[in-house]
Amino acid sequence: MAPAQRLIRFSGTLRRTEAPRRPTTPPPSPPPKKLKPLSEVMAKAGFAVVEKNDYSDVSCEQCGSGERGDELLLCDKCDKGFHMKCVRPIVVRVPIGSWLCPNCSGHHRRLRSFSQKKIIDFFRIQKCGSDKKKKDKCSIISPMPSPQDARKRRRRSGSLVLQKKRRRLLPFVPTEDTSQRLKQMSSLASALTALHMEFSDDLTYMPDMAPRSANKAKFENGGMQVLSKEDSETLEQCRAMCKRGECPPLIVVFDSCEGYTVEADGQIKDMTFIAEYTGNVDYLKNREHDDCDSMMTLLLATNPSKSLVICPDKRGNIARFINGINNHTPEGRKKQNCKCVRYSVNGECRVFLVATRDIAKGERLYYDYNGYEHEYPTHHFV
Numbered sequence: 001m002a003p004a005q006r007l008i009r010f011s012g013t014l015r016r017t018e019a020p021r022r023p024t025t026p027p028p029s030p031p032p033k034k035l036k037p038l039s040e041v042m043a044k045a046g047f048a049v050v051e052k053n054d055y056s057d058v059s060c061e062q063c064g065s066g067e068r069g070d071e072l073l074l075c076d077k078c079d080k081g082f083h084m085k086c087v088r089p090i091v092v093r094v095p096i097g098s099w100l101c102p103n104c105s106g107h108h109r110r111l112r113s114f115s116q117k118k119i120i121d122f123f124r125i126q127k128c129g130s131d132k133k134k135k136d137k138c139s140i141i142s143p144m145p146s147p148q149d150a151r152k153r154r155r156r157s158g159s160l161v162l163q164k165k166r167r168r169l170l171p172f173v174p175t176e177d178t179s180q181r182l183k184q185m186s187s188l189a190s191a192l193t194a195l196h197m198e199f200s201d202d203l204t205y206m207p208d209m210a211p212r213s214a215n216k217a218k219f220e221n222g223g224m225q226v227l228s229k230e231d232s233e234t235l236e237q238c239r240a241m242c243k244r245g246e247c248p249p250l251i252v253v254f255d256s257c258e259g260y261t262v263e264a265d266g267q268i269k270d271m272t273f274i275a276e277y278t279g280n281v282d283y284l285k286n287r288e289h290d291d292c293d294s295m296m297t298l299l300l301a302t303n304p305s306k307s308l309v310i311c312p313d314k315r316g317n318i319a320r321f322i323n324g325i326n327n328h329t330p331e332g333r334k335k336q337n338c339k340c341v342r343y344s345v346n347g348e349c350r351v352f353l354v355a356t357r358d359i360a361k362g363e364r365l366y367y368d369y370n371g372y373e374h375e376y377p378t379h380h381f382v
Contacts, residue, residue: 061101062086062257075101088259102256114186122189123199125245169231169354170272171238174246175265181245184265187252188318191260200278200315201242203298203350209282210308217344219301227343227350235345235352238273248274250365252321260321261364268359274338275319277351279312287311294320296340299349310351319353324369335366 058074058081059066066072071084073091076098084091088102114122175181192199205212217224227235241247249266268274277296284307287295294316299308312320325332338355353367 060086073099073101075099075104077101077104088255088257090259102259114182114189116182119182119185119189120245123185123245126243167271168228169234169352170269171234171241172248172268172272172274173266174241175249180265181247184249184251185245185247188247188250188321191252191254191321192316194260197312197320198315199317201239201276201317203278203310204280204315206280206282209280209286212281212348214283214306215281215299215308215348217299217347217349219299219303219306220344220349221300221302224342224344224349227345231343232345234273235276248318249361250274250318252318258323262318262322264359264361264363264365266361268355270355270357272355274353274355274365275317275322277310277312277319277340277353279310279316279320280314281308282311283307284309296351298342298351308349322353322365322367325366333368335364336368337363338365338367340367 057066058072060072060083061080062082063086065083066081068083072081073084073087073094074081077100080101082101084094091099119125175184189199203215205215217226238248249264249268250262251265252260253263255261279296281298283305284297285305287309290311290313294312296310296312297307298310299306301307322338325336337357337359338353341352341354343350343352353365359365
């Protein structure tokens with residue numbers, strides 16, 4: 001038999017056994033943070049945006065008008081106002097984020113100096129291999145024979161009136177001074193670098209844009225004029241000169257009103273070939289809302305969806321910086337001294353800039369943007 005169990009009554013309360021606690025003290029508060037005075041912050045800041053409650057008194061620095069407030073841009077550095085169509089280069093759309101006026105952005109400043117070697121690499125000037133007699137040495141330093149000596153024209157029968165109607169293209173005459181030619185190419189290289197562009201003297205076809213097969217002159221609505229054999233020879237001669245570093249007598253300058261523009265650095269005769277308009281080729285339908293202000297018509301197809309444009313926003317040459325005229329005023333039309341002509345070359349569409357009269361040294365080059373469509377707004381052109 002199991003022993004009887006004794007029950008003991010406990011009248012106290014149960015407690016959980018714990019280790020003795022130390023008295024808690026609040027953590028020390030951090031020392032008060034010292035703030036720099038506003039004068040010191042403003043002295044070290046590159047620029048500051050001062051918030052205003054009322055911009056009704058802001059006016060355009062170019063035209064002096066405060067109207068069309070929806071087109072008035074405020075520089076985030078100097079806080080001055082500019083109309084989108086008054087500033088140069090023209091601002092097509094309201095920019096997203098901060099915007100600086102030309103004076104504050106520093107685009108007019110020279111970015112860097114281009115030595116002869118850098119220019120040769122930048123424009124991919126051809127370097128001839130060593131020859132025993134070195135007769136064919138084609139360097140940017142070598143003197144260039146005149147176009148009249150380079151190619152003798154054959155005598156052709158026909159009346160003077162018939163020859164006048166043909167109006168053959170003339171090759172440009174490069175500057176004889178090699179140091180001045182370096183200066184001309186350096187100005188173009190600086191302008192292209194400022195716009196983050198790559199130099200290209202050819203039309204380029206990117207995978208995500210229009211293919212080369214789309215550039216066919218037979219698609220042109222109403223047909224396209226064919227470049228004659230004589231003019232084709234002139235074109236090839238000019239391209240060969242450019243590859244040797246013998247560029248047209250042109251120089252790129254920056255104007256606070258017009259932006260980058262092109263001046264003649266020598267005498268240019270009427271009907272002289274100036275440059276080919278180059279860049280990426282794309283369908284017009286893909287660029288209808290593009291911000292680039294230098295697109296050029298390449299092909300006006302019977303089917304509008306097949307029309308092509310040249311977009312010199314990533315690649316291009318000096319033609320990108322030749323400005324257009326305000327063709328709505330007589331004064332603007334008087335400034336035109338070259339024209340844009342589209343030709344069929346080996347079945348493909350090409351765009352050339354040709355002088356329409358004699359151009360003096362120091363004169364700026366202008367052509368009519370509305371040479372074909374008459375739809376581009378040029379009222380705001382200087």
